[in-house]
Amino acid sequence: MMKLSLKRKIIRIIGLSFTVLSFLMIFTPILVILVLSINASTKGYSWEGFTLKWYLELFQKDVMREPIMNTLVIAFASTIIATVLGTMFAIGINALEKKKRIQMMVINNVPVVNPDIVTGISLMIVFSLLSFTLGYYTVLIAHVFFSIPYVVLSIMPRLKKLDPNLYEAGLDLGCSRISGVFRVILPNISTGIISGALMAFTMSIDDFIITYFTSGAEYMNVSTWLYATLSRGRSFTPAAYAYNIIIFAITIAIILFVNLKRDRKEKTV
Amino acid sequence: MGKKLIIMKNITKRFGDNLVLDDFNLYINENEFITLLGPSGCGKTTCLRILGGFETADEGTVEFDSKIINNLEPNQREINTCFQKYALFPHLNVFDNIAFGLKIKKLDKATIHTRVMDILKMVKLTGFEHRAISTLSGGQQQRVAIARALINRPKVLLLDEPLAALDLKLRQEMQYELKEMQRELGITFVYVTHDQEEALTMSDTIVVMDHGKILQIGTPEDIYNEPNSRFVANFIGESNIIPGKMKEDYLVEFFNKEFECVDKGFKKDEAVDVIIRPEDIDFVPPSKAKIVGTVDSLIFRGVHYEINVMIEGKEITIHTTKYRKIGDKVGLSVEPNNIHIIKHIKTCVD
Amino acid sequence: MRRLRPYAVPYLLWMGLFILIPTIILIILGFTNLELYNIGVFDITLVNFSIFVQDQVVNALWNSLSYSFVTTLICFVIGYPVAYYLSTLSEKKRKILLAMMIVPLWSNMLLRIIAWEKIFTPTSIIADIFGISLDLLGTPTGVLIGMIAMYLPFMIFPIFSVLEKMDYKLIEAAKDLGASDLQTFVKVTFPLSSGGVVSGVIMTMLPAMTSFVLPARIGLGKINLIGNIIESKFMKEVLGSSGASINQGAIISLLLMVFSVISFVLITRVDKEGETLI
Numbered sequence: 001m002m003k004l005s006l007k008r009k010i011i012r013i014i015g016l017s018f019t020v021l022s023f024l025m026i027f028t029p030i031l032v033i034l035v036l037s038i039n040a041s042t043k044g045y046s047w048e049g050f051t052l053k054w055y056l057e058l059f060q061k062d063v064m065r066e067p068i069m070n071t072l073v074i075a076f077a078s079t080i081i082a083t084v085l086g087t088m089f090a091i092g093i094n095a096l097e098k099k100k101r102i103q104m105m106v107i108n109n110v111p112v113v114n115p116d117i118v119t120g121i122s123l124m125i126v127f128s129l130l131s132f133t134l135g136y137y138t139v140l141i142a143h144v145f146f147s148i149p150y151v152v153l154s155i156m157p158r159l160k161k162l163d164p165n166l167y168e169a170g171l172d173l174g175c176s177r178i179s180g181v182f183r184v185i186l187p188n189i190s191t192g193i194i195s196g197a198l199m200a201f202t203m204s205i206d207d208f209i210i211t212y213f214t215s216g217a218e219y220m221n222v223s224t225w226l227y228a229t230l231s232r233g234r235s236f237t238p239a240a241y242a243y244n245i246i247i248f249a250i251t252i253a254i255i256l257f258v259n260l261k262r263d264r265k266e267k268t269v
Numbered sequence: 270m271g272k273k274l275i276i277m278k279n280i281t282k283r284f285g286d287n288l289v290l291d292d293f294n295l296y297i298n299e300n301e302f303i304t305l306l307g308p309s310g311c312g313k314t315t316c317l318r319i320l321g322g323f324e325t326a327d328e329g330t331v332e333f334d335s336k337i338i339n340n341l342e343p344n345q346r347e348i349n350t351c352f353q354k355y356a357l358f359p360h361l362n363v364f365d366n367i368a369f370g371l372k373i374k375k376l377d378k379a380t381i382h383t384r385v386m387d388i389l390k391m392v393k394l395t396g397f398e399h400r401a402i403s404t405l406s407g408g409q410q411q412r413v414a415i416a417r418a419l420i421n422r423p424k425v426l427l428l429d430e431p432l433a434a435l436d437l438k439l440r441q442e443m444q445y446e447l448k449e450m451q452r453e454l455g456i457t458f459v460y461v462t463h464d465q466e467e468a469l470t471m472s473d474t475i476v477v478m479d480h481g482k483i484l485q486i487g488t489p490e491d492i493y494n495e496p497n498s499r500f501v502a503n504f505i506g507e508s509n510i511i512p513g514k515m516k517e518d519y520l521v522e523f524f525n526k527e528f529e530c531v532d533k534g535f536k537k538d539e540a541v542d543v544i545i546r547p548e549d550i551d552f553v554p555p556s557k558a559k560i561v562g563t564v565d566s567l568i569f570r571g572v573h574y575e576i577n578v579m580i581e582g583k584e585i586t587i588h589t590t591k592y593r594k595i596g597d598k599v600g601l602s603v604e605p606n607n608i609h610i611i612k613h614i615k616t617c618v619d
Numbered sequence: 620m621r622r623l624r625p626y627a628v629p630y631l632l633w634m635g636l637f638i639l640i641p642t643i644i645l646i647i648l649g650f651t652n653l654e655l656y657n658i659g660v661f662d663i664t665l666v667n668f669s670i671f672v673q674d675q676v677v678n679a680l681w682n683s684l685s686y687s688f689v690t691t692l693i694c695f696v697i698g699y700p701v702a703y704y705l706s707t708l709s710e711k712k713r714k715i716l717l718a719m720m721i722v723p724l725w726s727n728m729l730l731r732i733i734a735w736e737k738i739f740t741p742t743s744i745i746a747d748i749f750g751i752s753l754d755l756l757g758t759p760t761g762v763l764i765g766m767i768a769m770y771l772p773f774m775i776f777p778i779f780s781v782l783e784k785m786d787y788k789l790i791e792a793a794k795d796l797g798a799s800d801l802q803t804f805v806k807v808t809f810p811l812s813s814g815g816v817v818s819g820v821i822m823t824m825l826p827a828m829t830s831f832v833l834p835a836r837i838g839l840g841k842i843n844l845i846g847n848i849i850e851s852k853f854m855k856e857v858l859g860s861s862g863a864s865i866n867q868g869a870i871i872s873l874l875l876m877v878f879s880v881i882s883f884v885l886i887t888r889v890d891k892e893g894e895t896l897i
Contacts, residue, residue, distance in 0.1 A: 007800065015704030019716070022701050022775065025768040026723045029734035033726065035744060036737070044737060046747040085630075092626025102892060104627055106883075107634050109893040113821065113886060114879050115829035117846050121853060121872055122641035129644065145637055148630075153893055164620050165356035168323050171343040172350045173421065174373035177622055183373075187360040202725050208832065213854070226729045227832065244727050251725045255718075323621070 030248075037241035044238060054242040063237055067225035070136070074211075074221060075204040078143035083197040085144070086151025091185060093152065094159040105156070108149045119146060120213030127214060134216030142214040143204045150203060151196035158192035159185075191262060198258065202251060274299045274424065274457055275320065280329035282315055282481075289315045291481040293329070297425075297459060302451050304460040304468040307478035308504070313461045314353075316478075317427050320459060321350045334424075344373075349418035350427040354434060355410050357402045363389075363413055364398035370421040388416045391450070408439045415450070425457040432467065444470050465505045469493060477501050498611060502544045509550075509585050512613065513543040521610055524580055526559045528603070532610040540613040547575070547588040549607035558600025564593045642876065648869035670867040676848055680874075683845040686759075687828035690766040691774075694823045697767075698774035699816070703808075705775075706782035717779065720772050728769075732836050735765045739837060757839035765837045766827050773822040777895040781815030782808075814889035818896060821882040829875060845871060 037055070041048040058064065093104045111119050123142045124134075132138050162185070170184035171177070186193070208223035215224055222243065229236045275297040282290040289312045297303050305313040318324040319331060322343035330337050338346060349370075358366050364385055365372075371381045389395050392412040402410065411431060418426055428447075432440045448471045451458045462468055468475050469489045477484045477492060477500075485497045496502035499510055513523035518533035523543050535541060555561045562580035573588045578599060585601070593599055647653060653661035670676050705716055723731075737743045739755035746752040755761030789811065793803040831846030852868030890896070 012704070015700045018697050018700045019704050022697060022771055023719065025771060026720060028738065029731040029768065030723050030726050032734035032737055032745065033730055035748070036734075039744065044744055045740070045742055047744060088626045089630040091623050092628070092630065095620040095623035096627060104631070105892040106887050107631070107638070109886070109896060110634070110638055110883070112893065112896050113825065113883050115825045115875065117829045117831065117849055118872060118875055118879060121645075121849070121868070123637060124853070125641040125644050126637055129640070153896060156892065157894070163354060163356045165352040165354070166358065167620050167623065168343065169350070169352055169356040169358070171323070172321060173370035173417065174344045176342070176344060179373075181623070184358060188358075206725065206727050208729055223727060223729050230836070241730065244730050248726050252722060
């Protein structure tokens with residue numbers, strides 16, 4: 001068995017080369033963004049030497065301050081709200097009898113499967129029906145809306161693994177209905193909650209389409225600001241690339257940190 | 270036996286169209302070890318969950334200490350539960366699992382510590398207080414679950430198939446220990462199981478249930494020796510159930526022979542079922558026997574042989590220490606007080 | 620647990636508000652002349668369907684179907700072997716490679732499209748640094764490459780997650796029963812991974828069909844998809860420009876929803892609780 005047959009070797013080589021090709025396709029744009037963020041040229045058509053000035057500009061000039069602030073505020077706020085609500089809903093759904101639970105999960109997955117453009121239009125219609133002015137609050141509600149299903153999806157497997165009597169054991173030993181949730185259920189699904197929150201955050205910070213349809217003409221996040229700038233035929237400052245690289249690096253750092261911590265925790269248990 | 274601690278009156282419970290408890294009536298005495306025994310789906314766990322406060326009855330009342338407790342939350346009842354598969358908190362260690370109830374009551378640290386240590390000693394887990402739950406064996410987890418419930422000093426402990434996950438040897442050990450604990454602590458135990466041996470070994474009172482109804486209540490001896498129905502006879506131990514006819518009081522006919530018995534009150538020539546336990550049948554020489562048959566099969570069971578004897582096309586099971594070969598002609602005899610007569614119920618199996 | 624059920628109730632109301640109500644309104648808008656910003660009396664009409672005889676719309680529909688089909692097909696042909704290959708690696712390698720595949724998704728989608736725009740320009744920075752000069756802006760090839768790169772991970776993830784969870788004993792059992800490698804794959808491995816394939820196909824095809832920034836930027840506006848039409852019908856009205864019609868937009872959105880519903884039915888058949896979706 002040590003020697004692979006020729007046929008298997010060929011299959012392995014195909015798998016390997018397709019994998020390399022995939023990584024190439026997925027990483028090329030990231031590399032280009034990285035190069036553009038450290039290129040001295042403003043237009044970005046040729047290499048004019050290494051610079052970090054776009055990174056500095058990000059903190060010094062006001063060009064992008066508003067869209068960046070909007071993006072971050074929405075990302076943090078929607079993550080917190082979606083995580084709290086999503087956790088609550090997931091606990092409720094898990095407690096349902098099987099048939100109803102599956103029905104609720106099907107409903108939960110509608111926004112996940114629906115193309116963003118359909119979700120965006122749907123939200124826009126509801127907001128106009130309620131006569132909400134498109135802006136900060138509508139974008140916040142929209143982001144909460146599309147994040148919750150992902151929070152629910154990441155918590156559900158954890159909940160399913162719990163002994164159904166666990167919560168009742170808590171009540172039996174003196175917990176009230178609410179404190180039972182906090183003392184017994186939440187500590188046992190915390191890893192699911194954290195990964196759900198991370199997912200909500202990364203989805204919110206990069207969203208374009210849904211924000212585009214629910215933000216109106218005035219309120220912009222980084223994505224819609226970029227699109228608006230390009231649509232007017234203008235070019236934007238390479239500081240945008242620098243912003244992207246920084247967010248990118250921070251996200252990786254957070255995920256690495258969470259995963260390492262989880263690994264260590266799992267090892268000690 | 271003390272006074273009536275719990276009275277369940279006319280309890281009915283449905284899950285959808287499924288009638289789980291059907292006009293269920295039961296009282297439980299103080300300091301009693303009472304076992305609800307029945308096949309899965311008979312409503313015994315639901316009955317326990319209604320006592321614990323995890324389900325509410327659709328109809329009927331639950332009285333505890335002369336007060337109606339139907340609408341009390343589980344945390345307001347002086348009842349604790351030892352759950353099926355234990356339901357220990359995976360995020361807490363042994364100490365914190367056991368201390369859980371006391372911490373909710375906000376007792377001071379020193380008291381909690383002493384009480385946890387005392388109860389650990391009682392369940393023979395001293396030294397395990399810092400262990401994670403996942404590192405414990407099934408038997409140890411079982412003990413933690415019992416300790417976690419008992420530390421709250423409940424008046425009643427509910428146990429839902431607590432030994433089902435343990436292997437045979439451990440199960441027998443725990444049966445003994447549970448009985449000891451109950452005697453020493455003087456707490457009422459309500460025990461749910463489908464294992465008749467467990468029920469017979471530990472209980473003061475056994476409640477045999479099927480399809481949401483109580484079939485028979487009695488001491489283990491009553492239930493075993495005087496089953497009141499085909500179902501109970503079959504469920505508690507093995508039984509030979511033979512169709513017969515009541516000739517007069519204290520005289521029954523089966524296998525076309527007449528036998529003395531201890532039952533009365535049937536109509537003349539009423540069709541009845543005759544129940545005889547396999548260990549109550551003796552071999553006698555065929556010449557001296559009323560019933561004669563041929564040995565059909567034989568299995569060695571350790572303490573005894575299980576021998577099936579064919580009599581007029583019907584198979585009778587006998588537990589005996591006497592060896593007989595397959596094909597041997599044997600005579601059988603039964604003492605009158607080992608012949609139990611119950612009303613014949615028509616079943617499709619006949 | 621029973622007493623935690625009420626926690627799910629507000630979610631049902633919330634989903635009803637944001638899914639059911641807009642769907643009903645889209646239907647009303649599509650089949651009437653009602654104005655969204657001026658709700659009043661309206662007539663039932665089929666006049667909005669006239670949009671389907673406009674060349675621009677017919678083209679966009681055709682483009683949506685053909686581009687998303689080709690993208691999905693190529694993503695599947697590349698993605699399945701990749702998912703399979705990844706699932707055969709050791710746990711450590713698998714984790715690292717999978718993480719590496721997720722990481723680029725955290726980069727802004729618009730900037731990634733702009734990056735491809737730069738790559739496909741003959742006088743781009745890529746040409747300057749690497750000497751590879753591509754001239755693919757405004758071409759179907761350019762749009763397709765962009766789409767494949769964008770949506771490939773969504774094909775790989777669900778297939779991988781199913782293959783990873785597959786019980787290896789089943790493969791051993793198949794071989795034990797005399798199946799060759801190929802037979803094992805055709806009769807055991809592939810059928811067992813079909814749930815992941817369905818999820819992967821849908822998670823690739825739907826976004827590809829509805830993308831509008833990518834064709835607008837890389838296609839230089841020459842290649843329009845259904846998303847571009849919806850954008851022009853809805854957003855231009857919101858932003859106040861001519862040629863817009865929410866009613867016509869609604870009809871096209873409803874058409875998209877039909878695709879969504881079909882996809883949804885397929886997904887819930889293979890994966891009731893959406894475990895392959897993340």
